[in-house]
Amino acid sequence: MSQENRTGRPQGRPPEGGASRLSRTEAGLRGPFLCFFTSAVLWLVVASLLALIAAVKLHRPDFLGACALTTYGRVAAAAQDTFVYGWGFNALFAVNFWLMAQLGRFEFRNGWLATLGGLAWNLALTYGVVQVFRGELGGFALLDLPREVGPVLILAFLFAALWSVVTYARRPSGHNFASQWYVIGATFALPIVFLLGQLMVQWFPSVGTVPALAHAWFVQNLMLLWFGASTLASAYYFIPKILGRPLSHYYLAPVGFWTFFLFAGWTAPAALLGGPIPIWLQSVGVVASVMSIVPVIIVGINFYSTLSVDGGWSRAWNSTTLRFVSVGVVCFSLFGGLSTVFSTRDFSAVLAFTSFAQGQQQLLTYGALTMTLFGASYFVLPRLTGSLWPSAKLVHLHFWAASLGLLVAVVASLAGGWQVGHLLADPAVTTAQAGAATAVWTLAGSIAAMLFLVAHVAFALNAFGMILASSSPTSEGRPD
Amino acid sequence: MKNLNLILAGVFFTVAAAWSGLVITAQVQLGSLGRAPSEEGGPLFPSREPGLAIQGRAVYLDLGCVACHTQQVRPAGQGSDIARGYGVRASVARDYVLQSQVLLGQRRLGPDLANYGARAKSEVELAAFLRTPASGVNHPPYAFLDAERSTALVAYLKSLRQDYSSPEAKLKQ
Numbered sequence: 148m149s150q151e152n153r154t155g156r157p158q159g160r161p162p163e164g165g166a167s168r169l170s171r172t173e174a175g176l177r178g179p180f181l182c183f184f185t186s187a188v189l190w191l192v193v194a195s196l197l198a199l200i201a202a203v204k205l206h207r208p209d210f211l212g213a214c215a216l217t218t219y220g221r222v223a224a225a226a227q228d229t230f231v232y233g234w235g236f237n238a239l240f241a242v243n244f245w246l247m248a249q250l251g252r253f254e255f256r257n258g259w260l261a262t263l264g265g266l267a268w269n270l271a272l273t274y275g276v277v278q279v280f281r282g283e284l285g286g287f288a289l290l291d292l293p294r295e296v297g298p299v300l301i302l303a304f305l306f307a308a309l310w311s312v313v314t315y316a317r318r319p320s321g322h323n324f325a326s327q328w329y330v331i332g333a334t335f336a337l338p339i340v341f342l343l344g345q346l347m348v349q350w351f352p353s354v355g356t357v358p359a360l361a362h363a364w365f366v367q368n369l370m371l372l373w374f375g376a377s378t379l380a381s382a383y384y385f386i387p388k389i390l391g392r393p394l395s396h397y398y399l400a401p402v403g404f405w406t407f408f409l410f411a412g413w414t415a416p417a418a419l420l421g422g423p424i425p426i427w428l429q430s431v432g433v434v435a436s437v438m439s440i441v442p443v444i445i446v447g448i449n450f451y452s453t454l455s456v457d458g459g460w461s462r463a464w465n466s467t468t469l470r471f472v473s474v475g476v477v478c479f480s481l482f483g484g485l486s487t488v489f490s491t492r493d494f495s496a497v498l499a500f501t502s503f504a505q506g507q508q509q510l511l512t513y514g515a516l517t518m519t520l521f522g523a524s525y526f527v528l529p530r531l532t533g534s535l536w537p538s539a540k541l542v543h544l545h546f547w548a549a550s551l552g553l554l555v556a557v558v559a560s561l562a563g564g565w566q567v568g569h570l571l572a573d574p575a576v577t578t579a580q581a582g583a584a585t586a587v588w589t590l591a592g593s594i595a596a597m598l599f600l601v602a603h604v605a606f607a608l609n610a611f612g613m614i615l616a617s618s619s620p621t622s623e624g625r626p627d
Numbered sequence: 628m629k630n631l632n633l634i635l636a637g638v639f640f641t642v643a644a645a646w647s648g649l650v651i652t653a654q655v656q657l658g659s660l661g662r663a664p665s666e667e668g669g670p671l672f673p674s675r676e677p678g679l680a681i682q683g684r685a686v687y688l689d690l691g692c693v694a695c696h697t698q699q700v701r702p703a704g705q706g707s708d709i710a711r712g713y714g715v716r717a718s719v720a721r722d723y724v725l726q727s728q729v730l731l732g733q734r735r736l737g738p739d740l741a742n743y744g745a746r747a748k749s750e751v752e753l754a755a756f757l758r759t760p761a762s763g764v765n766h767p768p769y770a771f772l773d774a775e776r777s778t779a780l781v782a783y784l785k786s787l788r789q790d791y792s793s794p795e796a797k798l799k800q
Contacts, residue, residue: 205736208760208767215771220691282689286730316631323629331631332638339642347650355723357657359731361650368642401628408638412645421701422731423718425656428649496705500697500735571735574710578738582765 172248175255177531181614182262183241183307184524186269188607190233195600197226202596206589216280224291225279231289231369232272232300235516239377240265240307242523243330246384247311250327251318255310264306271299287348287362289369294349301341308334325400325449329380332408333373340368356423364415370511371411375479378515379407379446381523382476386453389469389526390462395452403445410439414486418504420495429492436490443483450476467542471522474550478514482507485561497572502588503564506557513599514553521549521606528610532617541609545602552598555591563588657720665792672791673725676783683783686776688728690769697732698741700789714742719795737766744788753781 201223203210211217240261248255255261275292285291292300311334315327344365352358387394394400416424416432454460454473463469485507489498498504525542529535536542563585570581582589628634662671676684687693700714708714718741723729747753754777760766772780792798 204767206765208765212767213771215690215769218690218769219767220694223694224691284688284691286688286693286728288733312631312635321629328628328634331634335635335638336642339639343646343650352728353654353658355657355660355720355726356729356731357650357653359729360653364646364650368645372642404628405637405641408641412642413649415645415649418733419731421705421717422699423720423722424653425720428653431649492705496701499701499706500733502734504733571711572707574707574712578735579764582736583763 172252172254173245173531175258176245176248178258179255179261179265179307180241180245180527180531182265183237183244184528185611185614186265187234187237187241188603188610190229190237190269190272191603192600192607194226194230194234195596195603197222197229199593199596199600201226202589202593205592206586215282221280221282221284224284224288225276227288228272228279228292229276231512232275232292233269235374235512236268236304237265238520238524239333239373240268242381242520242527243308243311243334243377244314245523245527246326246380247314247330250322250324250384251314252322253314253318255314257310261307261310264303264308267299268303268307271296271303285349287358289366290344290348290362294345297341297345297349301338301345304338304341308337324383325394325397325404326380326384328401328404329376329383332404333376333380336368336372336376336408340365340372344368359419359422360416360424360428363418364412367415367418368412370508371414372408374512374516375411376407378475378479378511378519381519382446382450382472382479385468385472385519385522385526386450386463386476389466390453390459392453392457394449395456396448399445400449403442403449406438406445407442410435410442414439414490417490417495420490420492421499433490433492437487440483440487443480443487447480467546468522468526470546471518471525474553475515475517475519475522478510478518478553482510482515485510497568498564499568501564501567501571502560502592503568506560506564509553509557509560514557518549518553521545524606524610528613532613534613534617536609537612537616538609541605544605545609548598548602548605552595552602555598556595559588559591559595563592660721660724662724663721663794665798672793673722674788675725676786679779679782680786681783683779683781683786684728684730686772686780687730687783690780693730693732695732695734695736697735697739698729698787699731700739700741708739712746713739715745715790716793716796716798718789719793721793721795722789740784740787742787742789744785745790747785750778750781750785753784754778757781 200211200217201219204219204222208219244261247253275296278293279291283293311330315331344361347353347361348358348365383394383400413435414432416428417436418432420429420432454463460473463473488494489503489507525536566585566588567581570576570584571578662673664671700708700716700718702717703709709716748756757769757772757777757780759768759770
């Protein structure tokens with residue numbers, strides 16, 4: 148299917164040759180996919196609203212400050228948890244599953260098991276977020292849900308996501324492509340990382356700062372091996388698929404894959420530079436962060452050389468899916484480059500504890516992952532629902548509000564962090580003075596949060612309109 | 628790259644290697660750390676937290692204070708922490724051995740609190756600040772805190788001290 152539209156008007160399309168016909172592969176996916184996807188979009192809107200409240204509280208600390216329910220710490224933690232575990236995980240369950248089934252031509256007959264995992268995941272997360280607002284808050288970001296939620300999430304993940312590995316093992320076509328490696332790697336690594344993280348941070352924390360190191364290791368793996376690898380899986384699929392040409396320098400892809408997985412976990416101590424952990428561990432983290440540029444360069448060669456011939460960028464701009472995915476790919480490269488350069492001690496001495504790290508993380512979690520997932524949604528949903536996107540204007544609004552929000556948010560975090568870091572290098576400047584001097588960046592963060600909310604509401608309206616308008620397509624007749 | 632087992636084994640190796648190399652080795656190196664005297668025959672540090680401070684730690688966690696405050700003083704040359712009076716020496720792993728949940732933090736929207744007890748205001752002033760922060764300070768008002776929780780939180784903040792000599796970080800005489 149091509150989504151290209153030479154007029155530049157972004158508009159997803161259902162599959163050609165019969166809107167109400169699904170391939171056999173897609174028919175088995177429809178139920179679980181829509182379950183994960185609708186959950187993801189609902190969480191995304193909730194996360195955006197919470198992120199907006201948190202952003203406003205940064206420059207208006209008394210905003211919603213009359214009760215403990217809405218302290219900045221609780222709202223910010225809930226916003227991050229709903230974004231990561233609500234939006235990110237659910238959307239990846241859906242998209243990774245679809246990718247693997249498509250590439251392996253696998254007919255999935257046990258959709259209810261995956262759906263069951265998705266329901267358990269969302270119920271556990273809902274309980275966890277409610278507990279966060281009630282003050283049952285841990286001290287480690289992304290492991291701050293009550294610890295009893297963790298085992299349920301792991302079990303739910305196994306039900307919801309491990310089918311990706313099954314589809315590869317039992318694929319009838321024997322098809323083998325880079326996207327599949329990344330999905331398998333991400334899906335296999337995440338439960339191990341999640342289990343070890345929970346055990347060492349929440350259930351059986353060791354003495355002193357070891358849990359802090361285990362937490363940093365967990366977060367880096369979550370961000371890189373789950374979010375990063377899944378982003379690359381989608382990008383490796385959609386770029387050649389929509390451009391209709393093979394990936395350039397594809398022989399480099401295995402090197403990129405293995406170096407990506409090899410270095411990712413070792414980068415964790417770079418987040419604790421100058422902290423109370425052994426210095427040799429900090430040095431290992433810096434070296435691994437610098438080495439991580441190798442897979443970033445390799446995937447960059449694959450993507451940019453494919454996009455740079457025969458008007459690829461222009462065609463990408465005219466395809467709704469590829470427009471989002473291209474932004475995701477660029478953001479991934481920027482994230483990789485910034486992580487390499489700014490993990491060194493000299494920069495860390497100035498930028499640690501500022502919003503700079505938040506800006507880097509936004510490049511990955513929003514710029515790379517979320518934009519790529521949006522692109523994937525514009526490709527997959529019309530196929531599974533057999534409908535057109537109800538409003539092209541909402542598609543436009545979604546893209547521009549999300550892109551502008553991303554630009555403002557990242558620039559505000561990076562520039563604000565840079566300025567605060569340099570101000571605080573002078574011991575005479577207090578944190579309050581530095582905060583006041585950089586209030587414009589904090590305000591920009593609120594504007595970005597508002598833009599994100601507008602973008603996500605537009606996306607949700609369009610997506611739910613499409614899903615509600617769709618019939619239940621039949622599976623007979625259309626071959627894969 | 629067609630062999631599923633090869634991919635799974637490779638991924639498992641990369642994850643396990645990083646976990647062993649970072650977390651397990653850190654556990655081996657730091658896991659047996661205990662309290663130590665600042666001088667031979669002297670009292671052991673870090674001191675045990677008073678019961679009220681333990682309750683205050685729960686309030687600190689509950690309110691999400693860790694989102695804006697770190698508890699780690701970086702060494703001289705790695706930021707201006709010591710020069711700006713956050714601590715008299717760099718934090719070391721031994722400082723945290725009694726903490727059931729270490730709260731290093733990742734963001735400083737407010738000052739570092741690792742050694743806050745050594746420079747804190749009086750209990751009354753601190754409690755008043757939490758209820759009604761001074762103008763010009765970007766701190767939320769916690770007027771909703773009842774006296775019991777406020778007292779516990781103040782006790783916890785006052786208990787945060789890293790102003791003793793440690794085998795890994797001696798105080799300059």
